[in-house]
């Protein structure tokens with residue numbers, strides 16, 4: 001079985017060392033030494049002044065919205081994971097969708113101004129697949145209209161924008177350290193800001209508002225994380241450069257092998273160092289995307305439609321016309337990408353896609369004559385590979 005992603009796991013001994021230290025101290029949560037160490041090491045690694053480690057990436061978004069005291073309408077992208085929208089609604093604001101750029105799949109800044117009303121308080125945009133938004137254009141609009149900017153950087157660990165961590169941009173940036181992300185702490189997330197007042201506010205908010213054992217600074221809930229998750233983070237941080245390197249290598253192989261496939265890939269922001277967090281493919285048609293997925297599943301290769309559905313179609317939002325997003329949602333799929341994906345497996349994925357396309361694009365007469373032959377060939381190839389795959393996993 002080849003899944004779309006596999007969580008990175010360090011050697012058990014590495015994790016056990018941290019567990020032993022937890023048992024020794026019997027300090028499990030509430031700002032323990034491992035959590036402090038992880039925050040420190042993350043700041044070093046990302047070369048960033050401030051961050052707060054929290055329980056997950058969705059809470060990070062909620063915390064950002066709360067800390068900025070957003071109200072009314074928040075302009076956002078329809079092309080992201082559901083948490084980008086659900087956190088806006090959960091915090092009592094109304095998401096207003098702006099269509100995406102057809103080449104980067106990030107929110108299209110040229111369409112933001114038309115969506116601004118007297119109720120707009122902020123822009124919440126996702127750096128989709130770890131590829132930075134047009135940060136300058138978004139900031140210019142925010143400055144002009146006095147709006148706050150939050151970036152959902154859940155895919156961005158390791159991405160740099162103009163030689164700085166992309167987490168430095170916006171009033172607040174957030175990220176997720178969920179097990180499926182490039183760098184993870186099983187569950188976890190973080191908020192980033194350069195504003196010391198905002199930082200202080202979020203620091204109290206993540207811990208019930210406590211500023212002493214029996215005193216409170218303000219309203220807060222439980223958004224903190226624990227020693228066990230911090231331990232996983234400390235282990236994984238030691239391997240993250242190698243994970244980034246491997247994903248890049250695999251992605252470059254994909255590009256090469258898919259050269260003749262009628263598909264496009266997101267256009268990367270030229271000011272960035274990309275982290276290759278995902279390998280999205282935008283097929284020429286919805287049919288081709290569907291057929292490729294079916295053929296891949298026959299070979300027990302499971303891709304994921306990041307992102308489907310369009311968030312502008314969720315049952316609890318005002319449905320909005322976002323034609324580019326709707327089109328992309330139909331045609332896009334993320335191919336398997338993880339540190340232990342092998343080149344033979346990657347080649348197989350690409351061959352299946354290539355052949356499915358060749359068959360789809362063959363003239364009707366050709367299809368009739370040769371179609372079965374080609375289809376058979378794919379099936380044979382898949383069948384040959386199946387037993388081998390099982391013994392591998």
Ligand SMILES: *Cc1c(COP(=O)(O)O)cnc(C)c1O
Pocket residue numbers: 056057058059080081083084126152154155175176177178188189
């Ligand atoms: C994963 C993800 C989140 C949510 O993060 P969790 O840590 O799972 O809560 C939010 N936004 C995007 C874009 C994501 O991919």
